[in-house]
Amino acid sequence: MNLAAIRADHTFAANAPQHPCNPTLDLELLRTLVPVRRIQVKAGQVLYRAGSAFDSIYVVHAGCFKTQLVSADGRERTTGFRMRGDLLGADSIGSPVRMSDAVALDDGEVRELPYPAVMRACAGVPELQAMLTVALAAEIRTDRQWMLALGTLTAEQRVAAFLLDLGARHAALGYSGQHFVMRMTRAEIGSFLSIKLETVTRCMTLLAGRGCIEVRRREIRLVDHAALEALASGAGLRMH
Amino acid sequence: MNLAAIRADHTFAANAPQHPCNPTLDLELLRTLVPVRRIQVKAGQVLYRAGSAFDSIYVVHAGCFKTQLVSADGRERTTGFRMRGDLLGADSIGSPVRMSDAVALDDGEVRELPYPAVMRACAGVPELQAMLTVALAAEIRTDRQWMLALGTLTAEQRVAAFLLDLGARHAALGYSGQHFVMRMTRAEIGSFLSIKLETVTRCMTLLAGRGCIEVRRREIRLVDHAALEALASGAGLRMH
């Protein structure tokens, strides 16, 4: 299905955000109302961890982050990747403690927004409150689109959808959507797509063999965008 | 993992809602601020459909609903089941059109809240706005817990988690959490859990064979709660 395609698909929310990155909070406006702190992070650094106190939300300014859930018995799953402009930590609103971990995949920077202050600001500025509400709803939509994808697509189709999504997000940030370097490992991609890392590798090799993409470790080039779209949209080319 | 267990697990949000049903909107308060319309629905009736205009959100008052996403090429997935107190349609906030379908599984009733009015009410009543924000964040948490479950559990474990969740939700509504009648078909359960309906049947038969549950079509009795918890928490009893 490919989230990028859906974003442009007027069947669904045409001008609505498909990805948390699009219509997040207006930082300019926020800065006048709440104390915004800049936080530098290094690759591998944990921004926050499940169980720690929830007291602020973040907006990614640079770098790439992953969010993950870990169950009591150690099962673990990456729930998303966040890039510039994306909201981070808002899923814990209403909870005294965070429900997930956020880890930097490379050096980066976030803007920290103390949540009590954000809440007060929202109470006084309806536009701000609307933005937050919309951003949360957009996260729900994104999550559910991925649920649909993971529940109905094969491993190869999921990888195609994932690469298209990454490309679209890079493009939305002004970078090339055809040629980019992924910040995440195969294991992290697999965790997000609910497949094993070996399967991620195999699928990428397959896609490369079909001429859809070019892969060199984390460097990706989307060669045949149409074919990828077709795959991610459920076209069941099951030729082996 | 079982969402019910997590709800009670202080590792995560102890007193925070695990399910959209818990701390939704305060209808009493809302009624004084926005025009609330009651809508009766019959089993099978579509409350709203993807692509239709988004103009209101709903609170389930009676009956059971499913929400589902359908892709352009026809792939389909149930994204959740909603019971009394649960919010319906809030995932489309910020979008001009709805992103999903909502279908009544049996006769029921919902309260319709025109969204523009809700938004205006929120602007004037910070508590209301906070409730909406918290409800949305809680939906995100629920979705992600299920993502973790579906990504890391076997079919049988998913079914165990599903039944525990259903039981916990019934109990939260004042019904028996041990003995209840499901409103959804095997196909709908399978769609939600990302497994086929035959697999749902097989897993239930398996669980019954182990003495964990008793099944008679849609009638379920949770006999060995502890064993179910263990299964849903990842205990890999793979004895055949």
Added chain:
DNA sequence: CGTCCATTTGAAGGTAGTCAACAACCGTGG
């Protein structure tokens, strides 16, 4: 230059999917 981690590739096995038939149940209408 050596170690470690990430990635790739191969072979074998298992879990869930597919296809198909049957049984049970429901509501309807005779």
Added chain:
DNA sequence: CCACGGTTGTTGACTACCTTCAAATGGACG
């Protein structure tokens, strides 16, 4: 009241996709 058709649920056999286990390669970094 019972017959009936259609839907829903159950079960079996076979298949396929993905996982698991294992080993080798390639980079990154100290």
